[in-house]
Amino acid sequence: MAQRILVILGHPSADSLSGALAQSYKEGAQAAGAQVRLLDLGALAFDPILRAGYRGEQALEPDLQAAQAQITWAEHLVWVYPTWWGAMPALLKGFIDRVFLPGFAFKYRQGSSLWDRLLAGRSAQLLVTMDSPPWYYRWVQHMPGHHQMKKTILEFSGIRPVRVQSFGPVRTADAARRQRWLERARRLGEEAQRI
Numbered sequence: 742m743a744q745r746i747l748v749i750l751g752h753p754s755a756d757s758l759s760g761a762l763a764q765s766y767k768e769g770a771q772a773a774g775a776q777v778r779l780l781d782l783g784a785l786a787f788d789p790i791l792r793a794g795y796r797g798e799q800a801l802e803p804d805l806q807a808a809q810a811q812i813t814w815a816e817h818l819v820w821v822y823p824t825w826w827g828a829m830p831a832l833l834k835g836f837i838d839r840v841f842l843p844g845f846a847f848k849y850r851q852g853s854s855l856w857d858r859l860l861a862g863r864s865a866q867l868l869v870t871m872d873s874p875p876w877y878y879r880w881v882q883h884m885p886g887h888h889q890m891k892k893t894i895l896e897f898s899g900i901r902p903v904r905v906q907s908f909g910p911v912r913t914a915d916a917a918r919r920q921r922w923l924e925r926a927r928r929l930g931e932e933a934q935r936i
Contacts, residue, residue, distance in 0.1 A: 742774045747815035749823030751833030753783040761928040763821040769930025789835020824871035828886035846898040858899025871909035
C-alpha cells in the first residue's frame with residue numbers, strides 16, 4: 742500500500758532553497774509510489790500567535806483545520822525549513838503553537854505529570870538548511886533547533902523515528918552544490934516508502 746506523506750514547507754517563501762528541496766522530495770516520493778501532499782505554510786491564512794496560551798480556546802482558522810486533517814491523514818511528515826538564529830522560522834513555530842494543541846498532538850493525564858502522545862504511529866524527516874556548516878551547528882552550537890523540533894515537539898507528540906538531514910552552509914554554496922542537495926532530497930523521498 743502506498744505510504745501517505747505530508748511535506749510541510751516551513752519557509753515563508755516557496756521560491757526558496759527550502760521550497761526547491763520540498764518539491765524535490767515530493768517528486769522522489771511520488772516516483773516511488775507514495776501518496777504525497779504539500780502544505781505550504783507561507784500560503785496559509787492564520788494568526789501565528791497563541792493569544793491566551795493554553796488558558797483559553799482560540800478558534801482555528803479554516804487553513805489550520807485543514808492542516809490538522811492533513812497531519813491526521815499522513816503516516817510520514819516531512820518538515821522542510823531554514824535555520825534562522827539557531828532554530829526554525831517564526832512562521833513554523835507559530836504554526837506548531839496553533840496546531841499542535843492539547844487534544845490534537847498530546848493530552849496530559851488527569852492528576853499526573855505524564856501525557857498521551859496523540860500523534861503516535863507517524864514518522865518524520867527534517868530537511869533543514871542553514872548558513873552555518875552543519876558540523877559547526879552540531880559540535881559548537883549543539884543543534885538547538887534540531888533538538889527542539891525532534892525531541893520537544895515531534896517525539897513529545899509520539900512521532901518517531903525522526904530523521905534529520907542538514908544542508909549547509911547555504912550562503913557560500915554554488916549552483917553545483919545546491920543541485921547535489923536537491924538530488925539528495927529527491928533520493929530521500931524515493932527512500933521514504935521503506936521507512
